[in-house]
Amino acid sequence: MTGRELLALTAVGKTYGSVRALQDVSLTLREGEISCVLGDNGAGKSTLIKIIAGLHQHDEGSYTIAGEEVRLGSPRQALDRGIATVYQDLAVVPLMPVWRNFFLGSERGRFRLDTAAMRATTREALLRMGIDLHDVDQPIGTLSGGQRQCVAIARAVHFGAKVLILDEPTAALGVKQSGVVLKYVTAARDAGLGVVLITHNPHHAYLVGDHFTLLKRGRMAGSHPRAEIGLEQLTTEMAGGSDLAELSHELARTDPKERPPQ
Amino acid sequence: MSAPAPAPVDVLAAERPPAFRRLLKRPEIGALIAAVAVFLVFSAVADSFLRTSSFGTVLYAASTIGIMAVPVSLLMIAGEFDLSAGVLVTTAALISSMVSYQLTAVTWVGVLVSLLVVLAVSAFNGWMLSRTRLPSFIVTLGTFLMLTGANLGVTKLVTGTVTTKPISDMEGFAACRWLFASEVTVGGLTVKATVWWWLALLLAGSWVLLRTSFGNWIFAVGGDAAAARAVGVPVARTRTVLYLGVGFCAWVLGQHLLFSFDTVQSGEGVGNELIYIVAAVIGGCLITGGYGSVAGSALGALIFGMTSKGIVYAEWNPDWFKFFLGAMLLLAALLNAWVRRRVERGTGR
Numbered sequence: 356m357t358g359r360e361l362l363a364l365t366a367v368g369k370t371y372g373s374v375r376a377l378q379d380v381s382l383t384l385r386e387g388e389i390s391c392v393l394g395d396n397g398a399g400k401s402t403l404i405k406i407i408a409g410l411h412q413h414d415e416g417s418y419t420i421a422g423e424e425v426r427l428g429s430p431r432q433a434l435d436r437g438i439a440t441v442y443q444d445l446a447v448v449p450l451m452p453v454w455r456n457f458f459l460g461s462e463r464g465r466f467r468l469d470t471a472a473m474r475a476t477t478r479e480a481l482l483r484m485g486i487d488l489h490d491v492d493q494p495i496g497t498l499s500g501g502q503r504q505c506v507a508i509a510r511a512v513h514f515g516a517k518v519l520i521l522d523e524p525t526a527a528l529g530v531k532q533s534g535v536v537l538k539y540v541t542a543a544r545d546a547g548l549g550v551v552l553i554t555h556n557p558h559h560a561y562l563v564g565d566h567f568t569l570l571k572r573g574r575m576a577g578s579h580p581r582a583e584i585g586l587e588q589l590t591t592e593m594a595g596g597s598d599l600a601e602l603s604h605e606l607a608r609t610d611p612k613e614r615p616p617q
Numbered sequence: 618m619s620a621p622a623p624a625p626v627d628v629l630a631a632e633r634p635p636a637f638r639r640l641l642k643r644p645e646i647g648a649l650i651a652a653v654a655v656f657l658v659f660s661a662v663a664d665s666f667l668r669t670s671s672f673g674t675v676l677y678a679a680s681t682i683g684i685m686a687v688p689v690s691l692l693m694i695a696g697e698f699d700l701s702a703g704v705l706v707t708t709a710a711l712i713s714s715m716v717s718y719q720l721t722a723v724t725w726v727g728v729l730v731s732l733l734v735v736l737a738v739s740a741f742n743g744w745m746l747s748r749t750r751l752p753s754f755i756v757t758l759g760t761f762l763m764l765t766g767a768n769l770g771v772t773k774l775v776t777g778t779v780t781t782k783p784i785s786d787m788e789g790f791a792a793c794r795w796l797f798a799s800e801v802t803v804g805g806l807t808v809k810a811t812v813w814w815w816l817a818l819l820l821a822g823s824w825v826l827l828r829t830s831f832g833n834w835i836f837a838v839g840g841d842a843a844a845a846r847a848v849g850v851p852v853a854r855t856r857t858v859l860y861l862g863v864g865f866c867a868w869v870l871g872q873h874l875l876f877s878f879d880t881v882q883s884g885e886g887v888g889n890e891l892i893y894i895v896a897a898v899i900g901g902c903l904i905t906g907g908y909g910s911v912a913g914s915a916l917g918a919l920i921f922g923m924t925s926k927g928i929v930y931a932e933w934n935p936d937w938f939k940f941f942l943g944a945m946l947l948l949a950a951l952l953n954a955w956v957r958r959r960v961e962r963g964t965g966r
Contacts, residue, residue, distance in 0.1 A: 431849040448840035450907040460848035462830035
């Protein structure tokens with residue numbers, strides 16, 4: 356890895372009341388790198404993003420951005436430090452026009468919006484990411500799920516994000532749409548951003564990832580650079596590793612007995 | 618023969634639709650059609666409806682609803698209600714009157730104290746909403762009931778009756794009356810001060826919604842508060858400012874009532890909050906937030922004004938007014954939903 360370090364989590368932990376959601380998790384992200392975080396439901400993925408994105412604060416360990424120790428109090432603080440998050444289901448406001456969504460929270464002209472420039476900029480920024488959208492006045496809800504994710508990614512890139520956090524960008528999408536979104540993820544990487552890709556799909560992760568972190572019940576179950584792990588091993592670890600072997604053993608034993616006679 | 622290389626872009630939609638289709642997409646289109654229909658109906662059935670003097674009467678009736686429909690529609694676009702808006706107008710008038718009378722002060726003192734108290738009530742609504750995360754329906758239903766009771770209770774305590782004392786002989790009354798309740802007659806058309814206030818608030822509200830960053834936040838907070846927060850929009854502050862807007866407009870209308878009629882009935886205002894909401898919904902505001910317009914609320918208020926006065930001019934029984942208004946609300950809401958569905962099917966994928 357040659358890029359500068361953008362952010363680093365070291366032995367980070369988080370407790371909600373008496374529930375330990377995250378424990379001893381470490382992760383480093385550099386420029387031009389895609390770091391994938393994989394885990395099943397409830398593995399602590401969303402807690403991890405919330406800490407990075409400034410929605411929650413960590414209780415243990417350290418969180419540094421460009422070498423400086425931080426404790427973020429709001430998403431705004433994270434944005435100001437160049438960390439943009441695109442959430443699976445709340446990336447955009449469906450009823451609002453594309454250009455209003457694009458500039459939401461970063462409007463141009465406080466008391467007198469420069470609407471013509473905002474529309475033109477939206478069109479150009481999307482075109483630069485390879486999306487040709489003529490009518491930026493249409494409600495963004497009329498676009499498909501994958502296209503909405505793409506607009507949200509283009510927005511983060513345009514507003515100078517250095518780090519892009521993507522929460523399950525392909526979870527609700529079909530095969531073709533997922534491919535389109537992954538293409539924009541690599542476009543963001545090529546633009547020099549660091550990307551944290553949260554997913555439970557090892558195939559999508561392996562298509563683009565440079566580093567893989569596996570979470571299991573709030574703890575790190577593995578951390579591998581791409582050179583050290585193959586897709587098959589990643590899939591097995593992701594699917595539960597030893598747990599899966601046990602399950603398959605149980606199923607194999609009980610299955611023939613339970614099967615009703617043909 | 619080799620096929621040309623595909624362009625490296627995804628074309629997501631066709632060109633901008635033609636102007637007519639864009640017009641149909643506007644949220645206030647249903648209200649515009651309804652307003653024209655109401656105008657035509659009363660023009661046909663009531664001869665006196667088309668007189669210039671009737672025009673002034675209709676405008677006045679519309680303005681007393683329209684002044685409040687501006688902030689109520691902005692609040693609804695942000696996804697919230699204010700059920701205390703109707704009685705808050707009465708509260709504003711009562712406080713202004715009683716403070717000036719009891720202190721035997723210049724009427725401006727009452728006017729100023731009234732503004733501060735009303736803004737405090739609105740700030741309380743906003744604060745309760747963001748602090749407790751209770752639905753605004755419940756929070757403002759609470760303040761609505763409390764204000765209804767306090768209006769009567771405090772007035773009785775202070776004056777011994779349910780009406781405030783006349784203050785027309787007090788210093789400053791004439792100037793306040795000029796600001797809040799004067800009228801100018803131009804060629805038979807009498808325009809009351811509320812009409813100017815309404816127009817000013819309408820322009821200001823429309824500008825804020827469509828041409829400021831705050832307006833963008835209003836749409837976003839109502840459309841998807843969580844998504845708005847994630848991109849750094851101050852959601853709680855946006856809501857509180859909108860409640861303060863309701864308070865400010867309630868203060869304007871309250872001062873008009875006081876300086877127009879000299880005394881204030883403490884039981885007034887109950888039920889008006891629903892008429893403001895009706896005007897906003899007829900005007901194309903989505904009751905769940907995220908969509909609507911301020912200009913539409915003006916059309917809603919105009920429909921209210923034309924209907925309430927038109928029924929009188931047509932010499933119908935005024936008892937039917939509420940029935941007519943309710944039918945109007947349903948029709949406009951259905952029309953809005955139908956137009957929106959048609960347009961979205963047209964451009965959606």
